Amino acid sequence: MLTEDRELLLEFRQAATKERAFTAIIKKYQEKLYWHVRRMVVDHDDANDVLQNMFIKVWNALDHFREDSQLYTWLYRIATNECLTFLEQQKKRGTLSLTDDENGLGNKIRADEGFDANRLEWKLQLAIQQLPEKQRLVFNLRYYDEMPYEEMSRVLDTSEGALKASYHHAAKKVEEFIKNN
Amino acid sequence: MILNELETVAPSLALNGLAQVYTVPAGYFDQFASTVLARLEQNPALPAVSHPFRVPVGYFEGLPASILQRIGHSGQKNEILAELEEIAPLLATLNRKPVLTVPRDYFEQLSPVIKKRPAKILAFRPLTWVQYAAAAVIAGILVTGGIVYTNSQRFNFSRELNNLSDDAMISYISNGTSPVANIDDTETLSDIDMTNVQDHLESISDDELKTYLKQAGDGASPSSGG
Numbered sequence: 379m380l381t382e383d384r385e386l387l388l389e390f391r392q393a394a395t396k397e398r399a400f401t402a403i404i405k406k407y408q409e410k411l412y413w414h415v416r417r418m419v420v421d422h423d424d425a426n427d428v429l430q431n432m433f434i435k436v437w438n439a440l441d442h443f444r445e446d447s448q449l450y451t452w453l454y455r456i457a458t459n460e461c462l463t464f465l466e467q468q469k470k471r472g473t474l475s476l477t478d479d480e481n482g483l484g485n486k487i488r489a490d491e492g493f494d495a496n497r498l499e500w501k502l503q504l505a506i507q508q509l510p511e512k513q514r515l516v517f518n519l520r521y522y523d524e525m526p527y528e529e530m531s532r533v534l535d536t537s538e539g540a541l542k543a544s545y546h547h548a549a550k551k552v553e554e555f556i557k558n559n
Numbered sequence: 560m561i562l563n564e565l566e567t568v569a570p571s572l573a574l575n576g577l578a579q580v581y582t583v584p585a586g587y588f589d590q591f592a593s594t595v596l597a598r599l600e601q602n603p604a605l606p607a608v609s610h611p612f613r614v615p616v617g618y619f620e621g622l623p624a625s626i627l628q629r630i631g632h633s634g635q636k637n638e639i640l641a642e643l644e645e646i647a648p649l650l651a652t653l654n655r656k657p658v659l660t661v662p663r664d665y666f667e668q669l670s671p672v673i674k675k676r677p678a679k680i681l682a683f684r685p686l687t688w689v690q691y692a693a694a695a696v697i698a699g700i701l702v703t704g705g706i707v708y709t710n711s712q713r714f715n716f717s718r719e720l721n722n723l724s725d726d727a728m729i730s731y732i733s734n735g736t737s738p739v740a741n742i743d744d745t746e747t748l749s750d751i752d753m754t755n756v757q758d759h760l761e762s763i764s765d766d767e768l769k770t771y772l773k774q775a776g777d778g779a780s781p782s783s784g785g
Contacts (some may be wrong), residue, residue: 380621381615381617381618382615388616406739408667422662422665430669461581465696490659491660492659497658498653502653521650522640522655550646550647556649
């Protein structure tokens with residue numbers, strides 16, 4: 379484990395420095411985790427809810443973290459599970475359409491105040507939302523977070539081979555969408 | 560050897576030998592060390608350098624690994640780019656900076672907001688129809704199992720009757736002695752007036768009785784006397 383993370387863990391496990399260490403962990407990983415969540419749920423308010431819930435779970439569970447992986451791998455795993463849970467709840471409540479090819483998130487992208495349909499970067503966002511959830515996760519983690527397959531397999535609990543295949547398919551689909559739109 | 564060299568280079572100097580001309584006070588060198596120590600005590604040397612900056616525990620031990628990881632990461636970055644150029648060249652050219660907007664100062668205020676939230680959250684997840692169905696199936700199995708078990712314990716009159724021997728039956732009819740040890744359903748039998756039964760049986764011919772007994776014996780268990 380990274381030395382700085384190990385030290386933060388030690389401080390977190392002492393009552394006197396617990397809060398300070400927790401704040402330091404949030405500040406260190408908040409942006410990375412925020413964008414990981416935001417790319418899945420799209421809407422900022424939803425991402426904020428998911429992210430806060432995620433860090434509250436971290437507060438409750440960090441004492442029991444076994445350190446068998448990097449701290450950020452563990453954080454990513456919690457954030458990913460929170461995203462999937464949130465999206466599942468959205469579908470059950472009917473907030474997200476099950477029949478919509480873009481999972482209803484394409485409309486949320488178009489609703490962003492900076493949306494520009496002519497820009498390739500926005501087309502990329504729409505293309506990514508076309509992907510199934512798991513494939514979207516794999517694509518985001520590799521394309522944006524540049525995560526090695528070995529780490530990704532710990533985050534998503536999937537074999538490296540399956541992840542490579544998933545990423546290849548996802549990248550081709552995304553490129554195809556951009557070319558055709 | 561030096562003298563030989565000197566005789567070669569400057570013979571007149573060699574004649575004088577290597578004698579010291581300067582004088583040194585008696586016992587000078589014997590006292591020298593203690594003299595120096597005494598002076599040090601009077602004017603102590605500067606204190607050891609103390610670093611005001613704190614270094615994280617294990618920093619230097621972990622430094623080589625951290626640097627190697629960064630070197631590895633930059634290699635990883637190139638590998639990811641190469642992979643993308645092979646699969647989807649168009650994506651490799653795009654700017655990967657986030658395009659979705661984030662409220663101003665969001666990250667600055669995030670950690671205080673999280674700290675203010677309650678530490679424990681109770682997540683209530685409504686049961687899905689699958690979970691309801693599973694609960695219903697389990698309940699059904701338990702109830703059905705209970706009913707089957709209860710029925711299996713009830714007294715089966717037909718079964719017990721088939722197990723009776725003809726002698727036992729005749730004895731019962733004649734004497735009123737019950738051949739069944741653990742008959743539960745005595746309420747039904749006690750309602751029957753045995754005198755009337757005997758009267759009815761006396762009205763039946765022997766041939767009819769034998770026919771009945773034979774038919775009953777065909778369906779009886781091997782343990783019966785018939």
